[in-house]
Amino acid sequence: MTTTVVTRVKNRAANTPDQIAMRAKDFGIWQEVSWAQYWANVELVGDALLSLGLQPGDRVAIHSENRREWLYADLGVVAARGITVGLYPTNPASEVAYLLSHSGARILIAEDQEQVDKALLVLEDTPDLEWIVYLEPRGIKGRYDNPKLLWWDDFLAMGARYRDSHGDELAARMARTSPDDVMTLIYTSGTTGPPKGAMLTVANVEFAVHVLVEGGGFTSPPPSSTDVTLSYLPLCHVAERIFTTWFSAASGVQVHFAESIETVQANLREVQPTILFGVPRIWEKVLAGVTIGVSSASWLKRSVTRFWLRRAESIGTTLVRTGGEHTGSSRVTYALGWLFCFRALKARIGMRYVRYASSGAAPIAPDVLKFFMGIGVPMHEVYGMTENTAVATGNRPGRVKVGTVGEPQPGIELRIDEETGEILTRHGGTFAGYWRDPEATSRVVTDGWLHTGDVGEWVDGTHVKITDRMKDIIITAGGKNIAPSELENALKTSPYIKEAVVIGDQRAYLVALIGIEYETVGHWAQQRKLPYTTYRDLSEKPEVLELVQTIVTEVNAKFASVEQIKKFRMFPKELDHEDGELTATQKVKRSALGKMFDDLVESMYG
Amino acid sequence: MKGRPELYTSYAQDMAFLNTRPKRAWTGGLVILALVLPFAITDDLLQLLATGFVAAIGAIGLNIVTGYAGQVSLGHAFFLAIGAYTGAALSGSETGRVIGFGITSLPIWLLASGLVAAFFGVLVAPVAVRLRGLYLAIVTLGLVFLGEHVFREWTSLTGGPGVGRPAAVPELFGVRLDQDNAVFTAAQQLYLVMFVLLVIFGVLARNLVRSRVGRAFAAVRDRDLAASVIGVDLTKYKVLAFAVSSFYAGVAGALLFVMNGFFDPGSFSLLLSVQYIAMVLIGGAGTISGAIMGALFITLLPRITRELPAVLPFISGDATGAVTVFQVEAVLYGVLIIVFLIVEPRGLFGIWVRVRNYWRTWPFSY
Numbered sequence: 015m016t017t018t019v020v021t022r023v024k025n026r027a028a029n030t031p032d033q034i035a036m037r038a039k040d041f042g043i044w045q046e047v048s049w050a051q052y053w054a055n056v057e058l059v060g061d062a063l064l065s066l067g068l069q070p071g072d073r074v075a076i077h078s079e080n081r082r083e084w085l086y087a088d089l090g091v092v093a094a095r096g097i098t099v100g101l102y103p104t105n106p107a108s109e110v111a112y113l114l115s116h117s118g119a120r121i122l123i124a125e126d127q128e129q130v131d132k133a134l135l136v137l138e139d140t141p142d143l144e145w146i147v148y149l150e151p152r153g154i155k156g157r158y159d160n161p162k163l164l165w166w167d168d169f170l171a172m173g174a175r176y177r178d179s180h181g182d183e184l185a186a187r188m189a190r191t192s193p194d195d196v197m198t199l200i201y202t203s204g205t206t207g208p209p210k211g212a213m214l215t216v217a218n219v220e221f222a223v224h225v226l227v228e229g230g231g232f233t234s235p236p237p238s239s240t241d242v243t244l245s246y247l248p249l250c251h252v253a254e255r256i257f258t259t260w261f262s263a264a265s266g267v268q269v270h271f272a273e274s275i276e277t278v279q280a281n282l283r284e285v286q287p288t289i290l291f292g293v294p295r296i297w298e299k300v301l302a303g304v305t306i307g308v309s310s311a312s313w314l315k316r317s318v319t320r321f322w323l324r325r326a327e328s329i330g331t332t333l334v335r336t337g338g339e340h341t342g343s344s345r346v347t348y349a350l351g352w353l354f355c356f357r358a359l360k361a362r363i364g365m366r367y368v369r370y371a372s373s374g375a376a377p378i379a380p381d382v383l384k385f386f387m388g389i390g391v392p393m394h395e396v397y398g399m400t401e402n403t404a405v406a407t408g409n410r411p412g413r414v415k416v417g418t419v420g421e422p423q424p425g426i427e428l429r430i431d432e433e434t435g436e437i438l439t440r441h442g443g444t445f446a447g448y449w450r451d452p453e454a455t456s457r458v459v460t461d462g463w464l465h466t467g468d469v470g471e472w473v474d475g476t477h478v479k480i481t482d483r484m485k486d487i488i489i490t491a492g493g494k495n496i497a498p499s500e501l502e503n504a505l506k507t508s509p510y511i512k513e514a515v516v517i518g519d520q521r522a523y524l525v526a527l528i529g530i531e532y533e534t535v536g537h538w539a540q541q542r543k544l545p546y547t548t549y550r551d552l553s554e555k556p557e558v559l560e561l562v563q564t565i566v567t568e569v570n571a572k573f574a575s576v577e578q579i580k581k582f583r584m585f586p587k588e589l590d591h592e593d594g595e596l597t598a599t600q601k602v603k604r605s606a607l608g609k610m611f612d613d614l615v616e617s618m619y620g
Numbered sequence: 621m622k623g624r625p626e627l628y629t630s631y632a633q634d635m636a637f638l639n640t641r642p643k644r645a646w647t648g649g650l651v652i653l654a655l656v657l658p659f660a661i662t663d664d665l666l667q668l669l670a671t672g673f674v675a676a677i678g679a680i681g682l683n684i685v686t687g688y689a690g691q692v693s694l695g696h697a698f699f700l701a702i703g704a705y706t707g708a709a710l711s712g713s714e715t716g717r718v719i720g721f722g723i724t725s726l727p728i729w730l731l732a733s734g735l736v737a738a739f740f741g742v743l744v745a746p747v748a749v750r751l752r753g754l755y756l757a758i759v760t761l762g763l764v765f766l767g768e769h770v771f772r773e774w775t776s777l778t779g780g781p782g783v784g785r786p787a788a789v790p791e792l793f794g795v796r797l798d799q800d801n802a803v804f805t806a807a808q809q810l811y812l813v814m815f816v817l818l819v820i821f822g823v824l825a826r827n828l829v830r831s832r833v834g835r836a837f838a839a840v841r842d843r844d845l846a847a848s849v850i851g852v853d854l855t856k857y858k859v860l861a862f863a864v865s866s867f868y869a870g871v872a873g874a875l876l877f878v879m880n881g882f883f884d885p886g887s888f889s890l891l892l893s894v895q896y897i898a899m900v901l902i903g904g905a906g907t908i909s910g911a912i913m914g915a916l917f918i919t920l921l922p923r924i925t926r927e928l929p930a931v932l933p934f935i936s937g938d939a940t941g942a943v944t945v946f947q948v949e950a951v952l953y954g955v956l957i958i959v960f961l962i963v964e965p966r967g968l969f970g971i972w973v974r975v976r977n978y979w980r981t982w983p984f985s986y
Contacts, residue, residue, distance in 0.1 A: 038628065044629045242621075284626040309985035319983040358982045367623065 016191045020056065020093045021224070022263040027053030033239060035262060036269040038082050039281075046272065047082060053081075058088025059332050060184045062173030066121060066145060069284060070082045070095035070187075071118045073199065076562035077101040077110065077133070078125035080245045080271050083149050085259055087123045088198075088249075092216075093188050098198040099211070100250020102131070102598035104591040109209075109598075111136035117199055117211055118142040121164075127153035136159060170297060184232045193217035199449050200252050212400045214252075219260065221442035222403040227264040231423045232396055233289050233370045234411050237268030237414045241288045242367070244281060246272035247296075249601060251401045253375050258571070279303065282364025290371045290391075294378035294503070295600055300363050300536050301382055302509035307362075310537070322355035323389075330388030334380075334528065336416040338392065348390060356389050367393045370411070372396045374404075377480065379503035380416045387414075395419050397480065400462050403443035407478050418477035419470075428478070435469040436484060445499075469497075485568060486604065488519045494576050496524065500580065504569045510561060513589055515602055516579065517615055524578065527611055527620040528562055529553075529585040553584040581618040585611070622905065624669055635830050637823075642976075654815055663807035667879050668923055670807070670915075676915035679899040680825045680908055681868025687896075687905035689861035691748050695760030697892035699866040702740055703733040703873025704883065705777055706786035708854025714764040717781050724791040726813075730874055733788075737864045737870025739966035745862035749855050752844070764890050784884030784891040787877035790864040798881065810879055817875070818912070826908045828864065837861055838906075898953065902960050904969025911966040925949045 015021060021512045026035070031050035038045055040091030063074065074091045076098060078084050091237040099117045101110060103125070110132045114122065120142055124130045128147050129418040137143070137160075140405040148154050149166045177184075231597040243261065261267045267289065267599055272281040272470035278296070292300075308319050325347055332344040340348065348356070360366040371386060374396040386393040392411060397419030398404030405427065409420035422428040440462045441476040458465045469481040475493035481487070482497035491494055498516035505514040505528065530553050538561070539546055562582065571577040594606055608615065621627050629636040638644045657665055682696050710729040712720030723729055747759050750914065779785035790797040790810070804812075828834055833844045836857045839847035848854050872945045877883035895918060903914020925945050927939040936944050964970050 037627075042628065043631060043634065044627055048630055286624050286627075309984040311983065315983050315985060322983075355983050363983060534694075584750065 015048045015189050016193055016216060017220060018092060018188075018191055018197070019219060019260060019263045020089050020188065020394055023049070023056060023089060026263070026266060030239070030266070030408060033266065034268050035266075036085070036271065037271055038271040044284075049266075050089055054084070055086040055331040056611060057088040057177075058173040059172045059179075060093035060173070060244060061176045062169045062239070063090060063096060064120070064187065065176035065182070067171045068096050068120070069590075070092050071196070072121075073097045073099050073119040074121045075101055075117065075119040076123045076250070077103065077105070077129045078149060078256070079103050079274065080121065080249050080258065081149075081248075082271065083123070084249050085262075085269075086260060086410050089263075094185060095187055095195055096192055097196050097213075099130075100198070100200065100248070100255075102248050102250055102591075104568070105132070111139040111505075112208060113201055114140040114143055114209075114512060117201075117455040118207075120335040121145045123147045123149070126150040130154055130163070132157070134158075135164075140159075156471045166368040166444060182369070193220070194446075196238060196446060198254075200250065200429070202400050207327070210454055213446040213449055214403055215446050216314060217529050218391045218403045218445060219381065221398055222256065222405050223260050223264045223524075225405050225441075225443070226423065227261055228470060229409050229424060230426040231405070233261075237261055237267045237289055239268070240345060241265070241267045242270065242277070242285060243267050243289050244270050244272055244285050244287045244364075245289075246278045246281070246510055246596065247291070247293065251375070252398075252404050253291060253293075254468065263287075283362065286367050287362070288367050290366075290368050292363065292371070292373055293375045293599070294373055294382070294506075295376070297378060297382050297386065298374055298506055298509075301385055302531060304359070304363065305509040306534055308538055310541075319355055319359070322351045325351050326356070326385070326388030328388075328425075330384035333387045333414075334384055334416045337410075337412055339386065339412050352390065353493065359389060360391065363503075368392070370394065372408070373564065373597065374398065374419075375505055377482075377499045379507040381504075381507045383416050388415075397478070399466055399468075400477050401445045402439045402441070402466070402470065403445065405441060405443040406437070406439050409477075411475075415473060415477045418473050418479040420478065421476050422478070429463075430470055430472065430478075434484070435471065436467045437468050437478065437480070438463045439466065440464065441450050466523055476589055488516070488524070490518055490524070490576065491520055491522045493575060496577055501526070501569065501573065501577065504572065505565065508565045509595050510538065511565060513585065513602060515604065515607055516523050521619060523576075523580040525615065526566070526579045527607065527614060528566075528582050529586055529589060530558065532588065550589055553586070560583070569591075583611075583614045583618060626944060637826065637830070651819070654892070655812075658804075658808040658811050658898065660720075661795065664806040666775060666811040666846065668919060670814040671810040672916040673811075673818040674800075674878075675822045675874050675899065675919050676818050676912040677875070678869055678872030679896055679903065679911040679915040680751070680821060681865045682828070683900050683903075683905065683908070684825060684868065685861045685865035685912070687900055687907070688834060688841060689837040689858065690844075691858060691861060692753065692757045693760045693862075693865070694757050694897070695744070695763035695892045696865075696869055696896045697888045698740060698760075698763040699724075699737045699869030700873035700876065700892065700896075701771060701864075701885075701888035702737045702879060703870030704888075705771070705868065706733040706736045707874030708877075709777060710745070710784045711789040711791075712786055716717050716750065717766045717776075721914030724789045726790050726792045726797070729788055730817075730871055733874035734867040734870040737873065738867035739871075739886040741862040741864075741866025742859055744866075745859040748766075748858050750872055761893075764888070764893055764938050764952035767888060768871075771888065778885040781885055784882055787881050788874050791868055799909055813876065817871075821918050822912065825868070829908065833857070833885060835861065841906075860959070867919050876893070898957050900967075902967050907967075907969045909972075910967050910969030918967065920954065922949055925952065957960070 027049040032048050034046050035049045036047045036051040074096050076084055076087050099336055110286050122143055122390060124133055124146055130146060133146055145164050146162050147164045147166055149168045151165055155165055192473050193216050195216045196213045198214050200214060201209040201211050202236055226232045228236055245258040258269050262269045270285045272278050272618060303600055304342055308316055329348055331342045332341055352532060371391050374393045383393045392410040394414060396408040398406040405419045405423055405426060407422050420452045425441060428439050430437055444464050467484050469484050470478050473479045482499045487495055487497055488498055500518045503512040505511050510531055511528060512531040515527045516524055518524035532549050535552060539552060543558055546555060550556060566579055566582055591598055596602055625979055638647055654874060678700060685691050685693050709719055709723045710732055713722050714720045723869045748756055751759060772781050796911050797813055798806050800806050836852045839852050840857055844854055899914035899918045900911055902917055904910025925948050928945055928948060929935050934943060
């Protein structure tokens with residue numbers, strides 16, 4: 015039988031039925047799910063799908079926050095040889111319509127009334143959709159009478175009945191799984207144009223599991239059943255799918271589901287994970303939280319913590335130099351600091367037991383990495399993308415080079431195109447193509463080489479440094495090539511800046527649109543007794559402009575004259591997925607922003 | 621899960637008796653200290669501490685009805701008196717002047733004292749179901765005066781004002797606790813027994829308040845109307861609160877004068893009620909450990925003021941002179957209540973919580 019994520023869960027249920035697979039919080043209590051229960055639920059979903067007539071290759075969409083049912087549904091679909099399509103909980107109705115109709119999903123598993131409403135709104139545009147299974151009955155059961163609606167509990171009951179009448183048909187279906195079966199469609203965020211659905215096959219996923227999980231590509235030494243993780247990033251993204259579903263299936267990691275993205279910090283404190291993956295935004299936010307916490311602490315605490323954070327900075331510098339290995343003196347300093355500050359600080363931010371932390375999915379500023387390394391959170395930047403099942407490069411413990419995304423994973427081919435500087439990869443994780451878009455597929459895959467669209471270079475012949483997305487590179491009117499992400503990340507290191515977009519393609523000089531971090535700047539203003547009403551009001555205060563100006567000046571000092579930001583303007587609103595300014599993964603859509611805030615940009619060149 | 625104190629996987633774990641490691645360490649340390657103490661300090665101090673432990677049992681009782689269930693009771697002295705006389709009459713010997721039944725076994729008369737007091741508590745409770753706040757305070761205040769009158773007149777029970785009668789006779793497994801023997805002095809024995817009783821009643825009370833009953837009490841305290849809306853039976857829980865509280869008062873009353881061996885009906889005045897209110901307020905309303913802290917504090921306070929004349933010569937040590945220690949004591953008493961109400965409404969326990977939180981939130985302030 016072909017090994018899949020599903021057979022791995024089945025084996026765990028057979029070998030260690032009573033061990034804990036995951037925990038989720040209900041009314042303040044972390045309810046435990048054992049491997050046996052996990053597998054029983056996956057089987058129920060699989061049977062229920064068979065009873066709805068799911069054929070191999072049929073698509074099932076899941077539109078939900080991270081929760082136990084997401085995993086049951088995902089694996090149930092794969093067991094029945096269907097294809098899972100994940101939707102971001104923040105996707106507005108228009109995007110839901112696009113994703114459902116483009117993927118041709120027959121069944122939608124929607125979390126609650128909010129997501130069901132989106133689907134019902136666009137029912138006309140999604141002719142293939144036959145069933146909407148909802149998880150939370152509140153507001154739906156007994157009020158909506160659309161014949162396509164089906165409650166999760168009834169859905170599972172159908173599965174149980176089907177099993178009674180048809181026997182173990184699911185096992186037979188599973189046995190026919192082939193490595194070339196497409197397992198999931200992962201829609202890439204699409205900073206330009208509509209999202210494209212990357213098809214990942216069973217073989218792709220097994221390759222990724224082999225390299226990233228069992229081979230320790232993302233967590234070295236490899237994860238085991240004593241490891242604890244927190245699942246909080248959208249599961250429809252390839253990174254979280256690896257860290258939640260595939261990590262747990264392949265190595266028995268105990269998964270904990272955060273209650274929501276707002277409660278991540280509190281949940282981190284409770285769960286104290288040992289393996290932690292975050293996108294730069296999360297790490298920046300934690301750093302900003304520490305900065306605020308320290309500045310608003312009482313005098314003694316503030317002085318002690320500031321003292322040790324300065325030591326942490328020098329420890330961080332040492333670690334950056336040595337690649338993550340302590341020297342004698344840095345170890346002594348750290349041990350003392352651990353006693354007075356770092357232990358408590360790490361426990362407060364929920365990282366006391368983190369043995370491997372990684373950042374990926376977007377570029378991160380080196381200073382942020384250095385901070386975490388300094389306080390004793392072993393930080394590693396990793397790199398990958400949906401199209402190569404996230405198998406590309408990663409920093410290894412003891413061989414970290416800050417500013418690079420690390421060394422190519424073992425057993426893969428990776429090269430940098432000499433002319434364009436583009437990074438290309440070739441290995442078993444290269445996706446099967448874009449769903450219903452062979453033309454786009456042929457643009458990115460030639461001779462098995464995947465064109466990542468990222469420009470990079472070798473550092474010391476071993477590590478890869480990524481300059482920027484190819485299409486984001488700015489060529490100024492003077493003909494100079496500039497990578498805006500470097501500037502933007504340097505700006506975003508400041509706890510006061512949330513968004514920064516550098517503009518200047520075909521222009522005489524660089525300018526920036528900047529969005530403040532409402533919380534921290536609000537706190538800053540309060541301390542200065544500065545009254546404000548709204549986000550816009552606060553961003554346009556002369557004092558705040560001055561604050562941003564000093565940050566910009568500081569950042570400019572690190573860059574050559576042509577690469578400096580000459581002028582900036584503030585975003586009049588917080589950027590949002592719903593309004594089309596951000597992608598579902600919270601990346602800014604440059605092209606859309608350029609148009610939306612055209613007047614602001616022009617005013618800087620006026 | 622190991623090393624993750626904030627991750628609760630069951631309600632039992634969340635509501636556990638000693639749910640954190642520091643709590644276990646502190647409690648263990650204090651118990652050991654209390655057990656070593658009788659061999660380290662003098663008998664007169666031990667006696668004082670034993671009285672403090674008994675007062676703590678009484679304060680826990682008042683805290684259950686006032687701090688947890690929110691029913692202000694000024695009648696605590698009345699219930700203490702019932703306990704004291706039940707215990708004394710049951711265990712004392714018939715002298716012709718006062719009655720006595722000669723049942724000297726401590727567990728028996730202790731339980732009886734508690735039950736008789738609880739019975740009177742249940743009698744009073746229906747009033748509390750109808751009244752609230754100040755009105756309830758006045759009614760319970762009435763109890764104290766009623767009691768004072770009865771105890772003054774019923775001389776065959778109480779020995780009459782200014783005369784009094786012997787307190788309950790403590791005998792455990794045939795050993796008279798109020799007499800020295802080969803191993804322990806009387807003070808050491810009484811101290812240890814009172815300490816064990818305090819631990820027993822403290823644990824019982826703590827278990828009560830962290831259960832469904834305790835949550836119902838808190839709901840009644842926070843808003844009785846809202847509590848009844850969410851399904852708390854007001855009558856039942858108010859009666860229960862009074863019954864449990866007066867049971868504790870009865871137990872404490874029976875033990876309170878064992879150390880002195882003699883008591884007089886004048887002891888159960890309004891002042892005694894106020895003293896217990898002060899224990900609860902200074903210790904921290906709505907906490908068991910606060911009640912213990914408050915009781916010890918109030919009991920030890922006179923001892924501290926007695927030392928004042930040595931430091932401040934203008935205060936006289938006896939009842940004569942411009943400023944006497946007794947006046948200082950009374951003043952301190954009032955001042956402390958006022959200061960605590962204004963500055964630290966959560967009492968000594970609140971101060972402890974603040975210290976604890978200071979370290980718990982390290983390196984931030986919140």
